[in-house]
Amino acid sequence: MNFEEYLNSLQKKTVAVIGIGVSNQPLIQLLAGRGIAVTACDKKDRTALGGMADNLENQGVTLQLGADYLKDLTEDVIFRTPGMRPDLPELLAAQAGGSVLTSEMEVFFQVCPCPKIAVTGSDGKTTTTTIIAELLKAAGRTVHLGGNIGHPLLAEAGEMRPEDVAVLELSSFQLMTMTHSPHIAVMTNLAPNHLDVHRDMAEYITAKQNIFTHQSTQDIAVFNADNTLTVEAAGKAPGRVRFFSRKQELADGVFLRGTAVIARSGSGERQVMDTADIRLPGVHNIENYLAAIAAVDGLVPDGVIRDFARTFGGVEHRIELIRTRKGVRWYNDSIASSPSRTIAGLNAFPEKVILIAGGKDKGISYAPLGPVVNEHVKLLLLCGATAGVIREAVTQAENYRGLEILDVEDYRQAVAIADSRATEGDVVILSPASTSFDRFANFMERGQVFKDIVNGLDG
Known part of the structure; x- marks a missing residue:
């Protein structure tokens, strides 16, 4: 139809x-x-x-x-x-x-006239989706980007042509009742998330797996070889399975060999680029590129991939550099609505940072966050409903050595304290590890409020 x-x-x-x-x-x-x-x-x-x-x-x-x-x-x-x-x-x-x-997305899958590439996962969905879309655009394709990334596409389906490509980010909520799957599916990773809405982890995983469940044997599904849950999911895919990995070489997929990004398939292997070509900070962004390259392999020339990676500065609210003031770099990572996202953000910086965190609980454990905060944070500023559970996760961790933790009323107070304590060379980052719904409509509003406060600092 x-x-x-x-x-x-x-x-x-x-x-x-x-x-x-x-x-x-x-x-x-x-x-x-x-x-x-x-x-x-x-x-x-x-x-x-x-x-x-x-x-x-x-x-x-x-x-x-x-x-x-x-x-x-x-x-x-x-x-x-x-x-x-x-x-x-x-x-x-x-x-x-x-x-x-x-739902809007279910009907879009029924009526969309062009091939679809879709991305899901617990972390990295938006950046990976954006990279895929921008690479295809750079290669000359007409791309329609939408889904959970914030742009509904159904109303535009009548203008799409068979030779176009629809690139979609799909959440577990969108996938729960999906009866169609994309031609190329990407699962970045799986970790506990959204357990305030899903009954349990099993339901969450089942929803995510709908991204490939309805594929044909001619379709492709890309999985993270370094994530146990996605490896298990790969065994259920009906089509061609490709992997990506930072830690191991693969028979069919994209992986690291030292700092070289290698693509391998039955026809052989080649070096696509070097990690030094990637402008975005953090190993998680290397993983995002590995996933994206596995998805567009054969659709985008390697030279286009290298040129794009050298210039792409990232997506708003995702370790977004707001400004550098008096030698202090201020970052907005409002997208980090779960502990795993904040962990990835903290691991992106070699130095210890001043972290602003807290928000609404998603019903998942904060225990894994504690040790990482102790290792990567020099001052922790907490506000919102999860301030207490984050504090507990940090102070109960085995590597807790008296990290200074301060409760603040709001971001304005947090920024004022961080500004007074930061010295040249420091990093201050908002990475809440929680949803925004205790005080904001969504993570975009939360991030924009933070950016406005930081940009309002004198000097």
């Missing part, structure tokens, strides 16, 4: 779209613009939505807002928002009544 056929199939049906956030707004406008009967449901009330509520109603959209936004769903088709469990009682009741439950 193509894009137009799908929209035509909805003409005489009723549609509910749950969530009036960034990912669903283009979808609501698309459906309403085609004259389809749309009800937009959101737990926010009319006041919180502001002018958006009036705009939607002016387009003919019915609103169902507030605490009862999921009550009595009877529409023929229901689009759930990413992050909403598909087994909520209200959704199950609607399905029992004949409603079809889907």
